[in-house]
Amino acid sequence: AIMDLFGSLFELYPFADEKYGHAQFGWGGGMEHTTMSFMGNFSRGLIAHELAHQWFGDKITCGSWKDIWLNESFATYLTELVTENFDGDVAFKNWRNEIVDSNSWRCVTNSPNGSVFVTDTTSVGRIFDGRLSYRKGAMVLHMLRYKLGDVDFFQAIKNYLADPNLVYGYAKTEDLIQHFEAQSGEDLTEFFNDWFIGEGHPSFDLTYSQETTENLRIRINQTQSNASVSFFETPLPILITEVGGTTQLIRLEVTENNQLFILNYVNDVVSIEIDPDYHIISKNNSVTLGTISTILDADIKLLPNPVKDVLEIQVTNAIDLKDVIIYNSLGQKVRQVSSKIEQISLKDLSVGVYVIEIYTTQGKIIKKIIKK
Numbered sequence: 001a002i003m004d005l006f007g008s009l010f011e012l013y014p015f016a017d018e019k020y021g022h023a024q025f026g027w028g029g030g031m032e033h034t035t036m037s038f039m040g041n042f043s044r045g046l047i048a049h050e051l052a053h054q055w056f057g058d059k060i061t062c063g064s065w066k067d068i069w070l071n072e073s074f075a076t077y078l079t080e081l082v083t084e085n086f087d088g089d090v091a092f093k094n095w096r097n098e099i100v101d102s103n104s105w106r107c108v109t110n111s112p113n114g115s116v117f118v119t120d121t122t123s124v125g126r127i128f129d130g131r132l133s134y135r136k137g138a139m140v141l142h143m144l145r146y147k148l149g150d151v152d153f154f155q156a157i158k159n160y161l162a163d164p165n166l167v168y169g170y171a172k173t174e175d176l177i178q179h180f181e182a183q184s185g186e187d188l189t190e191f192f193n194d195w196f197i198g199e200g201h202p203s204f205d206l207t208y209s210q211e212t213t214e215n216l217r218i219r220i221n222q223t224q225s226n227a228s229v230s231f232f233e234t235p236l237p238i239l240i241t242e243v244g245g246t247t248q249l250i251r252l253e254v255t256e257n258n259q260l261f262i263l264n265y266v267n268d269v270v271s272i273e274i275d276p277d278y279h280i281i282s283k284n285n286s287v288t289l290g291t292i293s294t295i296l297d298a299d300i301k302l303l304p305n306p307v308k309d310v311l312e313i314q315v316t317n318a319i320d321l322k323d324v325i326i327y328n329s330l331g332q333k334v335r336q337v338s339s340k341i342e343q344i345s346l347k348d349l350s351v352g353v354y355v356i357e358i359y360t361t362q363g364k365i366i367k368k369i370i371k372k
């Protein structure tokens, strides 16, 4: 049954001709134990892991020790695909909970350091580090699945397993990335830089306010456990609970620090939970009901500054420009633009420092610019 599952998720058992009997013996042994409780499940996991290596390890072998995750993270994740398909979503979620954020020795965020990518290939202990090469890598695969969706995720792996340049030979991580990018059409450079090459994990601090019911503001701040990653860009699921208990799961695309999200929300919100189903590697997250009544300086950028000709006003997605007023150093109004125009020609202004007042749908902010 495990072999059938892998066959339907990915492709037929790659050694169907010569080794089918041997593998089926292993499969039969595993099934004998499924009716027993703990040991039975343990055996099933072991059998699933070793069977997964027939595809990830034997049909395609990692090209170097640096790429060991192509064998071990896949075998680890495929074992949990067995959990998902045989035991259900709750059991699968419990596994993610344990390895993302728990007191278990298996938890990958127990240490603030360490990359899936093997930097020291002289250390056997590091190459086969269970936390990094197995479990964190498996969770990185899951995050990729969450980011790309099931269709592209599984199809990209099928394409990888069918790549004539790789099968019954060797693959590097770049080969796998290339298949994920080709299938999804997404540039995954940043994803792999952060989660595969980079070390550690993010912590999210979410602040929300709701001055009016139709205006739920959420600001997300992120810190990183290791300096190798400046910011983990990621889709982030949040669960919003309304008065009366109705819940809504929303997915935010977190791309920069202190990012502001403004949601048109009809009902009163009583609580927000970050990533309740453990799809993203993160730890020590916090949620605060606070005040977000004014925009932050970081929400609006003036480029270039100093400026010679055209000033561009860049605003974050959640904010719309209303009015822009420019004053000279004497406090005289020299320009007023009452529209959503984000480019203003300053060619005719004399050289000097100017104060610029920017009115937006989220309040006013004052900045200085230098005219060259």
Ligand SMILES: [Zn+2]
Binding pocket: 049, 053, 071, 072, 075
């Ligand atoms: Zn293994």
